Amino acid sequence: xxxxxxxxxxAFAAVAIYSCxxxxxxxxxxxxxxxxxxxxxxANIDVIKASFNDMVSYDTASYKSKYxxxxxxxxxxxxxxxxxxxxxxxxxxxxxxxxxxxxxxxIWEEKLNKPRNGIQNFVFSFSTISWTKAGKxxxxxxxxxxxxxxxxxxxxxxxxxxxxxxxxxLK
Numbered sequence: 754x755x756x757x758x759x760x761x762x763x764a765f766a767a768v769a770i771y772s773c774x775x776x777x778x779x780x781x782x783x784x785x786x787x788x789x790x791x792x793x794x795x796a797n798i799d800v801i802k803a804s805f806n807d808m809v810s811y812d813t814a815s816y817k818s819k820y821x822x823x824x825x826x827x828x829x830x831x832x833x834x835x836x837x838x839x840x841x842x843x844x845x846x847x848x849x850x851x852x853x854x855x856x857x858x859x860i861w862e863e864k865l866n867k868p869r870n871g872i873q874n875f876v877f878s879f880s881t882i883s884w885t886k887a888g889k890x891x892x893x894x895x896x897x898x899x900x901x902x903x904x905x906x907x908x909x910x911x912x913x914x915x916x917x918x919x920x921x922x923l924k
């Protein structure tokens with residue numbers, strides 16, 4: 754009986770090990786439709802979260818340090834430089850707007866197997882942000898994608914959001 758139990762255990766262990774082994778041809782590396790993978794925590798994600806904090810405190814020096822000098826912004830398809838983007842942030846500060854990140858609804862990083870235009874890392878985020886001035890608050894959902902270089906600096910950023918309510922506060 755003891756011999757039979759040991760044989761059954763050995764057979765069960767062999768089946769378990771075999772069933773957990775990857776099958777040839779089933780690897781994501783050989784699947785042409787797999788272009789990379791996603792993570793929900795990374796140094797690049799931390800950079801984006803820190804940039805949100807920079808915006809809230811209007812710390813443009815820290816904000817600028819997260820970008821390469823030649824960074825390109827696509828703010829609702831309006832192309833601008835880092836200097837132009839910082840000028841927009843300073844305009845909000847001068848107008849007396851306070852910024853609050855209500856919630857980072859979703860954030861993740863895509864790590865591509867092969868670079869696209871020299872970039873392998875993109876952080877995607879959807880955030881709920883509020884701007885307040887003189888007791889009036891507007892809340893906007895922002896869709897943001899940031900392309901990172903190998904040094905962990907943002908080289909390009911795409912933002913999509915409704916600017917109409919924010920424009921009213923800037924008047």
